Amino acid sequence: MNRRDIAASAALGVLAAGVATAQPGQPGPILGGAITDVPGVKVGHFTDPRRPTGCTAILTEEGAVGGVDVRGAAPGTRETDLLDPSNLVDRVHAVILSGGSAFGLEAATGAVRWLEEKGIGFPAGPARVPIVPGAILFDLGMGDHRIRPDAAAGYAACAAAGDAAPEEGSVGAGAGATVGKLFGLPRGMKGGIGTASVRVGRVTVGAMVAVNAVGDVIGADGSVLAGARDAPDGRQRIGAAAAVLRGELPMALQAGMATTIGVVATDAQLTKAQARRLAQVAHDGLARAITPVHTMWDGDTLFALATGRSGVTGNMMALSVMAAEVTAAAVRRAVLRARAVSGAGVPVLPVTADLG
Numbered sequence: 576m577n578r579r580d581i582a583a584s585a586a587l588g589v590l591a592a593g594v595a596t597a598q599p600g601q602p603g604p605i606l607g608g609a610i611t612d613v614p615g616v617k618v619g620h621f622t623d624p625r626r627p628t629g630c631t632a633i634l635t636e637e638g639a640v641g642g643v644d645v646r647g648a649a650p651g652t653r654e655t656d657l658l659d660p661s662n663l664v665d666r667v668h669a670v671i672l673s674g675g676s677a678f679g680l681e682a683a684t685g686a687v688r689w690l691e692e693k694g695i696g697f698p699a700g701p702a703r704v705p706i707v708p709g710a711i712l713f714d715l716g717m718g719d720h721r722i723r724p725d726a727a728a729g730y731a732a733c734a735a736a737g738d739a740a741p742e743e744g745s746v747g748a749g750a751g752a753t754v755g756k757l758f759g760l761p762r763g764m765k766g767g768i769g770t771a772s773v774r775v776g777r778v779t780v781g782a783m784v785a786v787n788a789v790g791d792v793i794g795a796d797g798s799v800l801a802g803a804r805d806a807p808d809g810r811q812r813i814g815a816a817a818a819v820l821r822g823e824l825p826m827a828l829q830a831g832m833a834t835t836i837g838v839v840a841t842d843a844q845l846t847k848a849q850a851r852r853l854a855q856v857a858h859d860g861l862a863r864a865i866t867p868v869h870t871m872w873d874g875d876t877l878f879a880l881a882t883g884r885s886g887v888t889g890n891m892m893a894l895s896v897m898a899a900e901v902t903a904a905a906v907r908r909a910v911l912r913a914r915a916v917s918g919a920g921v922p923v924l925p926v927t928a929d930l931g
């Protein structure tokens with residue numbers, strides 16, 4: 576880990592929770608950095624000012640080897656079949672993460688248009704066709720459901736993209752995200768979008784995750800950072816999994832009302848099969864930081880991107896460890912950076928923390 580990552584990790588070690596927790600202790604240090612620390616990766620957000628929703632563009636304009644793994648039972652995705660190692664296309668130019676449920680898949684169309692205008696894409700006869708996979712989360716319960724990310728939103732997110740550390744919390748695809756909904760949205764808390772990175776030797780791995788889970792977000796020490804509360808107006812986090820084991824039955828939730836989506840990226844050189852494996856092991860990070868995870872009501876989907884800019888052939892054992900760690904850290908940062916939402920009609924409370 577470089578000096579900046581060590582300093583960031585130390586700065587992120589203290590949680591000042593805005594609500595009481597049912598479990599004692601404080602979370603351990605949370606990785607700093609951002610997915611944009613991976614050379615060749617840019618990020619841009621579009622946040623709709625009319626209601627809590629938006630989309631996030633993760634750009635790899637020079638192309639990146641891509642992979643994907645879907646673990647949730649209610650996914651909403653685009654262009655995932657082409658990432659199968661047996662299929663032709665081996666380069667991805669962007670990934671779009673979006674709110675708006677299935678309607679939000681339209682945001683990727685705007686990314687395709689933006690990339691085409693830049694002459695970026697897969698050579699196909701007289702044209703270059705941008706390859707833009709994507710995934711969506713359900714945030715239609717936050718304000719007017721008729722407002723959702725569209726092609727113009729995806730275009731705007733791409734136009735805003737840069738290689739500086741992106742904003743986290745209640746922005747982009749995380750603007751309308753919520754967590755802790757096992758006993759209904761009114762007992763939940765604010766989710767968001769987070770990012771983190773780690774460097775080992777010459778290789779960097781970063782993650783960006785929009786956290787809209789049915790389950791709770793859990794700190795490294797097992798404490799509930801954000802999750803189901805004891806009542807719609809309550810301030811006590813009960814621990815959803817523990818509550819179920821005590822006999823409190825979950826609500827019959829609407830299919831697809833949640834979902835955690837994200838991207839893990841590296842500058843190592845990977846094959847398509849290795850990129851898919853990286854996406855698979857990154858889900859270990861979700862399982863460490865969210866409980867329950869991969870439920871029937873979540874569409875949990877993670878993409879992997881390998882820019883190859885380090886010139887180093889990926890050590891899959893090391894990359895697997897790194898990918899899980901940064902994914903878990905990005906999930907925790909998503910709720911720690913979250914802000915209260917005004918005018919949404921849902922009593923969700925944010926965690927508050929001084930992250931430096």
